[in-house]
Amino acid sequence: MIDQNPVFIPGPTNIPQRLLSAMQVQTKDHRSPDFVNVFGPVLDRTKRVFGSQHGTVVTFPASGTGGWEAAITNTLSAGDKVLIARYGMFSHRWVDMCERHGLDVHIVDCPWGTGAPSEQFESILSADKEHAIKAVLVTHNETATGVVSDIAKVRAAMDNSAHPALLLVDCVSSLASMPFEFDAWGVDVAVSGSQKGFMLATGMAIVCASPKALAAMQSTTLPRTFFDFRDMIEANGSGGFPYTPPLPLIYGLSASLDMLFEEGLSNVYARHTRLAEGVRRAAGAWGLPLVAQSSDLYSDAVSAIYVPAGFDSNALTNHAFEAYGVSFGIGLGEMNGKAFRIGHLGSLTDVMVLSGLATIEMAMADLGYPIELGAGVRAAQDYYRVASTLEKK
Numbered sequence: 287m288i289d290q291n292p293v294f295i296p297g298p299t300n301i302p303q304r305l306l307s308a309m310q311v312q313t314k315d316h317r318s319p320d321f322v323n324v325f326g327p328v329l330d331r332t333k334r335v336f337g338s339q340h341g342t343v344v345t346f347p348a349s350g351t352g353g354w355e356a357a358i359t360n361t362l363s364a365g366d367k368v369l370i371a372r373y374g375m376f377s378h379r380w381v382d383m384c385e386r387h388g389l390d391v392h393i394v395d396c397p398w399g400t401g402a403p404s405e406q407f408e409s410i411l412s413a414d415k416e417h418a419i420k421a422v423l424v425t426h427n428e429t430a431t432g433v434v435s436d437i438a439k440v441r442a443a444m445d446n447s448a449h450p451a452l453l454l455v456d457c458v459s460s461l462a463s464m465p466f467e468f469d470a471w472g473v474d475v476a477v478s479g480s481q482k483g484f485m486l487a488t489g490m491a492i493v494c495a496s497p498k499a500l501a502a503m504q505s506t507t508l509p510r511t512f513f514d515f516r517d518m519i520e521a522n523g524s525g526g527f528p529y530t531p532p533l534p535l536i537y538g539l540s541a542s543l544d545m546l547f548e549e550g551l552s553n554v555y556a557r558h559t560r561l562a563e564g565v566r567r568a569a570g571a572w573g574l575p576l577v578a579q580s581s582d583l584y585s586d587a588v589s590a591i592y593v594p595a596g597f598d599s600n601a602l603t604n605h606a607f608e609a610y611g612v613s614f615g616i617g618l619g620e621m622n623g624k625a626f627r628i629g630h631l632g633s634l635t636d637v638m639v640l641s642g643l644a645t646i647e648m649a650m651a652d653l654g655y656p657i658e659l660g661a662g663v664r665a666a667q668d669y670y671r672v673a674s675t676l677e678k679k
């Protein structure tokens with residue numbers, strides 16, 4: 287029965303029954319008109335979720351990490367200089383990937399719990415008179431710390447320094463949960479995946495590229511074959527794929543878009559804000575601080591919460607699973623042992639989040655945390671009773 291419990295990890299997320307069913311498809315010939323009819327509209331509809339009219343969406347059979355590799359290899363050449371800030375495990379992994387591709391990586395190390403340092407970016411970019419920096423790489427939602435970065439501010443920093451670098455953004459754990467404005471923010475490549483806001487199984491990297499990125503791609507030389515945008519875009523142009531497509535995920539994405547648009551993207555974002563605020567109020571009632579250092583940095587997709595000194599967050603998440611069969615996110619990297627994470631993105635309701643808060647409270651009480659059983663749940667209940675958007679009659 288415990289497989290009926292929702293997960294509270296920040297991806298992969300809970301898969302709604304409707305999407306599980308949509309992904310259950312018998313083999314079809316991907317060269318038949320049948321496939322073209324389903325696949326054709328999917329890429330264009332996905333652009334709406336990115337907030338783009340001018341971009342081109344491409345998908346690859348890969349996890350989000352494959353999307354990163356596609357973004358880097360299509361837009362850069364060996365030895366190119368890139369600027370990237372590191373403020374959590376995911377931005378760290380992006381740094382690592384750039385280094386392994388032989389890029390010249392200018393790292394700005396920031397305290398975990400903070401976000402993209404736009405002012406520092408601006409002074410670095412302004413000083414780069416020769417325009418040696420070819421790309422600025424930003425993690426929109428740092429899943430390890432529950433911090434959202436202001437991409438519009440990064441764009442403003444680039445514009446203020448009149449710097450032509452490309453802006454590459456990881457939105458794996460924010461897209462379809464939090465607002466994303468690809469065109470308005472001047473993003474050149476945005477990378478996401480199927481298993482977070484889209485509520486699908488893992489296995490599809492979902493990428494949006496700007497006309498500027500596609501132009502740059504013509505002269506860049508990092509090796510790419512499987513991830514070559516050119517092959518993908520050419521095949522997609524006639525409704526096809528350059529190799530065998532992940533059919534269940536394409537059918538799943540089509541149904542996921544139906545669900546997101548039926549709810550309405552603004553309602554999806556409002557639901558995430560509401561769910562997140564309930565979790566933040568619970569943390570406040572427990573007296574446990576968030577890793578995110580200020581309210582403008584709070585992620586509506588995941589909250590990383592410090593455990594009190596002398597407690598081990600791994601023991602807490604292990605106990606929650608062993609005693610109650612519920613998964614919470616562990617502390618990653620620097621946060622290992624110090625913080626646990628509550629994922630509150632994807633297919634979740636107020637009621638489901640309350641069950642997660644009640645569970646982690648039981649686990650904390652079992653382990654002798656200085657909290658009052660029910661305090662966090664009550665704080666969230668008080669908030670949801672007022673903030674819930676369902677009609678109260």
Ligand SMILES: *Cc1c(COP(=O)(O)O)cnc(C)c1O
Nearest residue numbers: 349350351376427429458459479
């Ligand atoms: C989940 C995630 C990724 C990608 O992870 P995969 O396991 O490769 O799908 C990348 N960046 C962020 C911020 C993430 O949350």
